[in-house]
Amino acid sequence: KHDSPVSCAKKAKTVKAQQILLAELEAHPAAWPFLSPVNQKSVPGYRKVIKKPMDFSTIREKLTNNQYLSLESFIMDVNLVFDNCEKFNEDHSEIGQAGHSMRRYFDKRWTELLK
Ligand SMILES: Oc1ccc2c(c1)N[C@H](O)CC2
Numbered sequence: 001k002h003d004s005p006v007s008c009a010k011k012a013k014t015v016k017a018q019q020i021l022l023a024e025l026e027a028h029p030a031a032w033p034f035l036s037p038v039n040q041k042s043v044p045g046y047r048k049v050i051k052k053p054m055d056f057s058t059i060r061e062k063l064t065n066n067q068y069l070s071l072e073s074f075i076m077d078v079n080l081v082f083d084n085c086e087k088f089n090e091d092h093s094e095i096g097q098a099g100h101s102m103r104r105y106f107d108k109r110w111t112e113l114l115k
Contacts, residue, residue, distance in 0.1 A: 014071050014114075015063075017071075017113045017114050018063055018068065018071070019063065020113065021074075021106070021110055022056065022059060022060060024109055025056055026056050028102060030097075030098040030102050030105075031056065031098075031102065032098070033095045033099070034056050034085070034099075035055065036057045037055045037057065037058060038050070038053060038055070040053070045088075050084050053084065054077055054080040054084060056081065059074070059077050059081075062077070075110065078106055081102075082099050082100075082106075085098075085099030086099060086100075
């Protein structure tokens with residue numbers, strides 16, 4: 001039922017790092033395409049093409065509700081945001097470029113924080 005103090009402290013460190021990382025993503029100037037769920041009613045093709053929609057507000061909700069059981073599952077959701085963006089947008093479009101920029105930033109920051 002109860003974690004050992006060591007694994008409890010380790011889990012707290014991971015949650016803290018996830019909170020820091022998500023706050024930095026939300027505050028990034030290029031975050032605007034990713035802040036809230038894509039309106040699938042108003043974007044032709046999105047529902048059919050993108051099998052697993054994801055965005056920063058949904059990640060924030062899941063983090064708040066303790067739905068990330070591991071660091072890996074958190075990183076997978078963040079990468080899903082950027083993979084969806086690459087699938088639906090041309091690389092050199094405004095949103096495509098925002099996705100590449102945000103992915104580079106995330107890769108750099110989680111490596112600095114957790115590796
Ligand atoms: O021109 C448009 C219009 C709407 C969207 C995109 C591009 N890309 C986003 O990934 C999804 C929403």
